[in-house]
Amino acid sequence: MTSPPTPAYDVLNRVFGYLDFRGQQREIIEHVVDGGDALVLMPTGGGKSLCYQIPALVRPGTGVVISPLIALMQDQVDALRTLGVRAGFLNSAQDYDERRLVEAEFVNGELDLLYVAPEGLGVAATQRLLDRGKISLFAIDEAHCVSQWGHDFRPDYLGLSMLHERWPDVPRIALTATATSATREEIATRLRLDDARHFTASFDRPNIQYRIVPKNEPRKQLLDLLRTEHPGDSGIIYCLSRASVEKVAEFLNQNGITALPYHAGLDNRVRAANQSRFLREDGLVMVATIAFGMGIDKPDVRFVAHLDLPKSVEGYYQETGRAGRDGQPSTAWLAYGLQDVVQQRKMIESSDGDVNFRRNASKHLDAMLALCETVSCRRSELLAYFGQDQSGDNCGNCDTCLAPPESWDATVAAQKLLSTVLRLQRERGQKFGAGQSIDILVGKQTDKIKQFRHDQLSVFGIGTELRETEWRGVVRKLLAAGHLAVEGEYGTLVLTESSAEVLRGQAKVAMRREVAPVKTRAPKQRSAAAAAPTADLSPAATSVFERLRAWRGATAKEQGMPAYVIFHDATLRAIAALNPTTLSELGTVSGVGQSKLAKFGQQVLDTLHGDGAAADAAPPPSPAARIASRFGDDPPPSPSPSPAAAPAATAASRTATTHPTAASRAAATQRTVAPAVGSSSARPAPAGAGSRFGGAPPAHADEAYPFDFSEEPPDDFDYDFDPPPPDDN
Numbered sequence: 142m143t144s145p146p147t148p149a150y151d152v153l154n155r156v157f158g159y160l161d162f163r164g165q166q167r168e169i170i171e172h173v174v175d176g177g178d179a180l181v182l183m184p185t186g187g188g189k190s191l192c193y194q195i196p197a198l199v200r201p202g203t204g205v206v207i208s209p210l211i212a213l214m215q216d217q218v219d220a221l222r223t224l225g226v227r228a229g230f231l232n233s234a235q236d237y238d239e240r241r242l243v244e245a246e247f248v249n250g251e252l253d254l255l256y257v258a259p260e261g262l263g264v265a266a267t268q269r270l271l272d273r274g275k276i277s278l279f280a281i282d283e284a285h286c287v288s289q290w291g292h293d294f295r296p297d298y299l300g301l302s303m304l305h306e307r308w309p310d311v312p313r314i315a316l317t318a319t320a321t322s323a324t325r326e327e328i329a330t331r332l333r334l335d336d337a338r339h340f341t342a343s344f345d346r347p348n349i350q351y352r353i354v355p356k357n358e359p360r361k362q363l364l365d366l367l368r369t370e371h372p373g374d375s376g377i378i379y380c381l382s383r384a385s386v387e388k389v390a391e392f393l394n395q396n397g398i399t400a401l402p403y404h405a406g407l408d409n410r411v412r413a414a415n416q417s418r419f420l421r422e423d424g425l426v427m428v429a430t431i432a433f434g435m436g437i438d439k440p441d442v443r444f445v446a447h448l449d450l451p452k453s454v455e456g457y458y459q460e461t462g463r464a465g466r467d468g469q470p471s472t473a474w475l476a477y478g479l480q481d482v483v484q485q486r487k488m489i490e491s492s493d494g495d496v497n498f499r500r501n502a503s504k505h506l507d508a509m510l511a512l513c514e515t516v517s518c519r520r521s522e523l524l525a526y527f528g529q530d531q532s533g534d535n536c537g538n539c540d541t542c543l544a545p546p547e548s549w550d551a552t553v554a555a556q557k558l559l560s561t562v563l564r565l566q567r568e569r570g571q572k573f574g575a576g577q578s579i580d581i582l583v584g585k586q587t588d589k590i591k592q593f594r595h596d597q598l599s600v601f602g603i604g605t606e607l608r609e610t611e612w613r614g615v616v617r618k619l620l621a622a623g624h625l626a627v628e629g630e631y632g633t634l635v636l637t638e639s640s641a642e643v644l645r646g647q648a649k650v651a652m653r654r655e656v657a658p659v660k661t662r663a664p665k666q667r668s669a670a671a672a673a674p675t676a677d678l679s680p681a682a683t684s685v686f687e688r689l690r691a692w693r694g695a696t697a698k699e700q701g702m703p704a705y706v707i708f709h710d711a712t713l714r715a716i717a718a719l720n721p722t723t724l725s726e727l728g729t730v731s732g733v734g735q736s737k738l739a740k741f742g743q744q745v746l747d748t749l750h751g752d753g754a755a756a757d758a759a760p761p762p763s764p765a766a767r768i769a770s771r772f773g774d775d776p777p778p779s780p781s782p783s784p785a786a787a788p789a790a791t792a793a794s795r796t797a798t799t800h801p802t803a804a805s806r807a808a809a810t811q812r813t814v815a816p817a818v819g820s821s822s823a824r825p826a827p828a829g830a831g832s833r834f835g836g837a838p839p840a841h842a843d844e845a846y847p848f849d850f851s852e853e854p855p856d857d858f859d860y861d862f863d864p865p866p867p868d869d870n
């Protein structure tokens with residue numbers, strides 16, 4: 142018998158139904174329970190919420206949570222109430238009566254957790270209200286919102302430094318998934334977290350498979366990905382502009398995939414409705430700008446796809462991190478092409494920001510481009526960017542590890558391209574986009590070539606050894622490396638200071654050979670990732686799992702809650718594998734806390750063993766698979782804690798729990814790595830074939846400044862645009 146569980150462990154176990162702390166949760170929670178301040182950096186889906194929820198339940202008083210996610214507060218509070226936690230929220234979207242009720246509950250000490258919008262805290266009336274109750278802690282969630290350079294800056298967060306002055310004795314815990322040390326320092330300074338202990342978790346998300354593919358026909362590539370690897374899965378697709386969000390959503394719907402748009406230009410109600418559907422229904426695809434996603438805690442997002450290049454690695458990592466919060470295999474897929482580089486460079490050049498802003502933005506873009514162009518492990522690059530040195534590691538779950546790319550010496554090709562740009566400028570006084578330069582190199586007799594007599598240039602036709610797609614790759618690489626730049630509205634190519642080094646042979650240019658896309662699964666089959674939710678179950682248990690899911694869907698609908706608020710897939714899977722016959726046995730499954738056991742336990746048993754269930758029920762696990770209760774012969778869980786029971790009061794009372802069965806443990810830790818890579822032809826598909834997916838070239842394209850990439854031209858400049866994150870060093 143080990144030492145008795147701490148109050149924090151008891152809450153973890155009894156209220157949340159979890160068997161162990163994850164990572165640094167235990168240390169963080171103990172530190173805050175003891176009254177210390179903390180700054181917590183953990184990746185998306187890392188488990189930050191428990192770091193303030195458990196101390197709020199253990200310490201006397203109400204934990205006040207500051208969160209910018211007004212649209213999600215209702216769901217968060219519902220989820221906590223389902224767990225038997227007394228939670229409420231105050232925000233501007235609430236009506237007067239509701240507000241009064243919550244205020245009264247707070248003052249009377251009847252709340253464990255109170256969610257407040259940051260703008261609310263600036264109001265004197267709210268501050269007076271808080272003075273009338275007992276506060277156990279302040280949790281500042283999404284703390285990177287205080288960063289003025291960041292993606293998600295909220296001016297009201299700046300006012301939060303007053304918490305420290307007004308309530309000096311209340312511990313504060315700030316949490317974020319934004320990882321760089323610059324952001325961390327900025328948060329600590331602005332929130333006056335001078336004495337806070339910093340906790341930085343590993344940012345690795347091993348269940349996410351990172352893939353970056355050359356962009357040829359993006360929508361077709363996307364459709365392929367969804368059809369072959371993620372049929373029926375929930376996922377998020379990020380686009381840069383609002384117009385492309387609309388178009389891609391429409392395109393998917395036309396192709397039989399239910400997709401919803403989300404961007405800042407949509408009416409508030411439409412946005413809220415789409416978000417709510419995405420959270421509640423299974424298998425929906427959200428097509429969105431970066432305006433979507435913060436705080437989305439849907440655990441079973443199976444893929445995050447980017448159709449445009451993100452502006453920074455921070456942004457990319459946060460967006461991709463929304464996949465696979467349940468720890469199950471998931472895909473992060475990005476299609477990236479020359480046009481992305483041109484477009485982003487142009488956007489930076491033409492932005493209203495000052496020199497600093499542009500330098501910053503360029504640095505962030507450069508880091509993102511380096512990630513795209515790398516020939517080594519994407520995950521190591523990502524983690525190294527966040528200061529976690531993984532150099533030389535091979536993660537086995539990214540495209541470069543699964544299909545190591547060859548690199549080739551592109552110095553001569555680069556010289557040819559740069560001299561074309563140089564000659565156009567010197568001999569003709571002209572500037573053109575990439576398309577014309579490539580046509581010159583491959584010796585194509587187009588009207589425009591004839592019109593400008595470019596076939597008389599000495600470089601005409603000197604580049605037939607490469608295909609057009611490969612030439613575009615060379616341009617992309619040169620832009621990424623800064624040996625070439627784009628200028629003006631049409632993205633014409635111009636030389637840079639370092640072009641000369643390449644032309645003189647003083648700088649080498651190594652390129653990734655673009656192989657056919659990593660095909661990790663056979664077409665028309667569910668992927669390892671997609672199939673994972675049932676992968677470890679026997680056929681009989683799989684059918685039980687499906688029945689449980691159907692029950693959960695119906696129950697969620699009835700209660701107007703997202704299905705995962707009832708039980709996660711992982712929990713249902715563990716239940717299907719265990720096939721418990723009693724409530725106390727059911728209570729041993731990870732994710733089944735006391736309150737959920739009381740609310741849903743009997744229904745689950747009925748679903749397992751009721752009418753019609755017997756025929757295909759899984760056989761009970763062998764005795765060996767059932768591991769004795771962790772604390773010896775504890776009594777079964779107390780049957781029916783009311784949602785209003787104060788967990789704080791009972792925190793120390795030990796309940797019967799629990800140890801995962803071998804099966805549920807295996808399910809919880811199971812991680813499927815995609816099988817080996819399929820055949821890959823060394824050359825990409827020929828360019829131009831049906832590229833421009835439904836888009837016409839911009840009408841204003843001046844003849845002398847052609848905008849002639851075969852990728853889709855940008856729709857407009859209607860972006861949900863944010864300033865780049867701050868400088869990192």
Ligand SMILES: Nc1ncnc2c1ncn2[C@@H]1O[C@H](COP(=O)(O)OP(=O)(O)OP(=O)(O)O)[C@@H](O)[C@H]1O
Pocket residue numbers: 159160161162163166183184185186187188189190191317318436437438440466467
């Ligand atoms: N100790 C644990 N055992 C099992 N599951 C856990 C544990 N801690 C957290 N989880 C689960 O992990 C998931 C992610 O947790 P959480 O919502 O707290 O993430 P987060 O760090 O706040 O992410 P984000 O940055 O997206 O807000 C949740 O579904 C949660 O229930």
Ligand SMILES: [Mg+2]
Pocket residue numbers: 189190282436
């Ligand atoms: Mg969170």
Ligand SMILES: [Zn+2]
Pocket residue numbers: 517518519520521535536537538539540541542543
């Ligand atoms: Zn890797």
